Amino acid sequence: MLAFFPSIYKDELLYSVLARYHKRSGNLSNKHSTLDLFGKKKAYIIPDLPTDLEILLEKVNPFLNSSIDEWINYHTLYNYYTNFTSKEIKQSVRNKMLYGCGNTSLHYSTGQMAGTVKEPMYFRYCPNCFEEDIQVNGETYWRTYHQLPSVFICLKHSVLLVDSSILIRQGNSSYFYSNIENSLEKGNKSDVSKVNFDLLRHFAVESSNLNQKDYKFDQLNLLEIYHYLLDREGYVKSNGTIDQRRLEEDFIKKFKVDFLILMQSFPSGVEGQCWLRAITRKHRKSFHPVRHLLFIYFLGESVDTIEQYANKRYSPFGEEPYLCLNPAAEHFLQPVITNLKVTRCYDTKRPVGTFSCACGFVYSRKGPDKTEEDKTNIGRIKMLGDTWLSKLHQLVEIEQLSYKACSKILKVDTKTIIKYSKQRNSKPMNKENHIKSDLKQKWLDLINQYPILSRTELRKKDPSLYMRIYRNDKEWLKEHSPVVKVNRVTNKRVDWVQRDLHILGMVKKAVEDISAKEKPVRITVSSIGKMINNKSLLEKRVNKLPNTMKYIESVKENTTNFQKRRISWAIDQLKDEELEVWKIMRKAGISERFYSGLEIEIKRQIISAKQKF
Incomplete structure (x- = not known):
């Protein structure tokens, strides 16, 4: 039973509290302190995501008026590393922190091990906080948000954090580094001279909020x-x-x-x-x-x-229906349009909405709409429609109003009124007259000039000529174009015996090249096929290549064999470092779910490597 336990300071890392207990307890060995706190001589004392919290709370509960939730939210880095993960991962990490996991799978779950963003190498502190702590409390402690990889300043004093001489990741995860004050003298400030200080402060605030709140993203x-x-x-x-x-x-x-x-x-x-x-x-x-x-x-x-x-859809022009801005329509300025197409302006990248009404009036404008007045603006009229043209006919020919008066009523320029009134009075041209006979003759001349070309190939010779005829007389163009050619495939017999021997030689060379790669690549039908640049042949012509497939079956690797080869490679790469299981797993790129099946093999290879080195 514990005789005492220190009070927890505001924003103190739980690891720091345990270190202060070890210092005050007088225990000469870390094993004695872990036995006091966790009921066992070896516990995983992890600074950011400590484990066995249920056992620890039961031991220290008589001395503290706190809960597991308070510990996790305010004295660990749990929220910071799990707020952006799935609910399943978040719950899994929490359970491992409460009941213990016995390995480094916590950091695999949160993605820390595989990620390229690394945590600070050393514990960090604020020099001003240190002086205040000594004056007020007679001791200092590690603050949680100071240890986050996105924090470089102290929010209280707006000064740069300093590296201590204590590593965050120690070789022995059961060790308490209790003499915090003695570790601060060798610290160095981060080089942030070229960085905007306001940005540093913003991300310090954001990181602190992220670490203290459960956002449930x-x-x-x-x-x-x-x-x-x-x-x-x-x-x-x-x-x-x-x-x-x-x-x-x-x-x-x-x-x-x-x-x-x-x-x-x-x-x-x-x-x-x-x-x-x-x-x-x-x-x-x-x-x-x-x-x-x-x-x-x-x-x-x-x-x-x-x-x-969350659950919002971006609508730069608001929700439908939209206003019809056709002055000639009875529903002018009424919300009747449901047909909206949104594109982007090439130059400004602003959204451009094209509104099409059932009356035939089509207009567009750049968005987004910010006020109610924006909804009544027209950037460009794309189509006037039959309703507008009918109104124009009534105003000009029946009521005999002036062009200027019509322009005020229909809200367009006078030149637009003149243009469309003249078009209405002109006689419609039939299709045959619309396409001049000389254009058709040019198409026929093109066919005579290139008698062996297809219709598509002729089109490439003169695209504009083709499109002018196609848009106005598709049937004539179809009747006066070359007949589609049918390609006949000549069946050439393959000597599969000879090809089998030839492919076998290429496959053997490919296997040698794969085996010689610096980083292990699994030997499979797919990897061999890619190496010889003929993957489909090995997958679809299995029966035609008996010798080749027999050789591939003899050399290809299953998952277990390949993992063993990767482990061997990883150990060789780490021969100058202390060999630990988590390092080997990370270097080999093996997921934690395979750990239990490979634990014996990894330990066997570690022992063999130590004897070799």
Whole structure:
């Protein structure tokens, strides 16, 4: 039974409280302290996501008036690393923190191990906080948000954080580093001289909020929110895809290169590896909180405001129905239009709405609509329609009003009135007269000039001539075009015995090349096929290549064998470091779900490697 337990300071990391207990207890060994706190000599004392919290709370409950939820929300980094993950991952991490997991699977679950954004190497502190702590409390402690990878300043004093000499990740995860005061003298400040200080403060606030609140973000809703805001900001094209090139350019321009490098989030790499492109598409993997915070800020929002856009569809012109702006119609200025097509202006990237009414009147304008008056504006009239032309005929020919008077009534320029009144008085031209006979003769001459070309090939010779005839007399063009040619395929017999031997030689060479690659590649039918640039042959002509397939069956690897080869490669790569299971798993790129099946093999290879090295 414990004789005492220290009070927890505001925003103190739970790991820091345990370290202060160890220092005050007088225990000479960490094993004695872990036995006091957890009832066992070895516990995983992890700074960011500590485990066995249920056992610990039961031990210290007589000395503290706190709950598990308070510990997790205010004294660990749980919310920071799980707020942007799925509900299943969030619950899984919480359960492991409460009841223990016995390995590093916590950090695999949150994506920390596989991600390119790394946590700070050393515990960080604020020099001003340190002095205040010593004066008020006689001791100092590690604050939670100071250890977040997206925080570089102290919010209380607006000064840069300093690195201590204590590593966050120790070789022995059961060790308490209790002499905090003695570790602060060797610290170094981060080099942020080229970075906007206001940005640093903003992300410190956002990161602190993210760490102390359970936002319950849903991954699918979050992606929809991102698409809504991208659409609002003009990054979604008319076909629904995102203008990734412009997005990347504007993203880098907004933050500047130095800041993105500091945040370990410069958008680079091939298309499938660029995090900025991936975060705007279906979320097939987790993204580090730093990158969500950057993207949310870029879209003009914060972690506190982003959820208000859930389940929203971007409508730059509001919801239908829309106003008909045809002065000649009885429903003028009435909301009757339901046909709206939204595109993007090529120059300004603003949304352009094309409104089509049943009366035939079609108009467009640039958006988005910001006021009620915007809804009555016309940017461009695309089609006047029969209703408008009928009204024009009545005003000009029956009522015999002047062109100027008509222009005021129909709300167009006088030149437009003159143009369409003259068109109405002109005689309609029949189809045969509309297409001059010399154009048809040109088409016939083109056929005579190139007798062996198809209709499509002739079209490429003179596209404008083809389209002028096609739009006005499609039937004539069809009757006076070359007949479609039917390609006849000559059946050439293949000597499959000879081809089998030839492919076998190529396959053996491919297997040698795959085996010689620096990083292991699994030997499969697919990988061999890609190497010889003839994957379909190996997949679809199995019966024709007996010798080749027999050889492939003898050399191809199943999942287990390939994982063992990757483990061997990873150990060889880490021979200059301390060999630990989690390091080998991460280097080999093996998921934690395979750990139990490979645990014996990994330990066997570690023992063998130590004897070898």
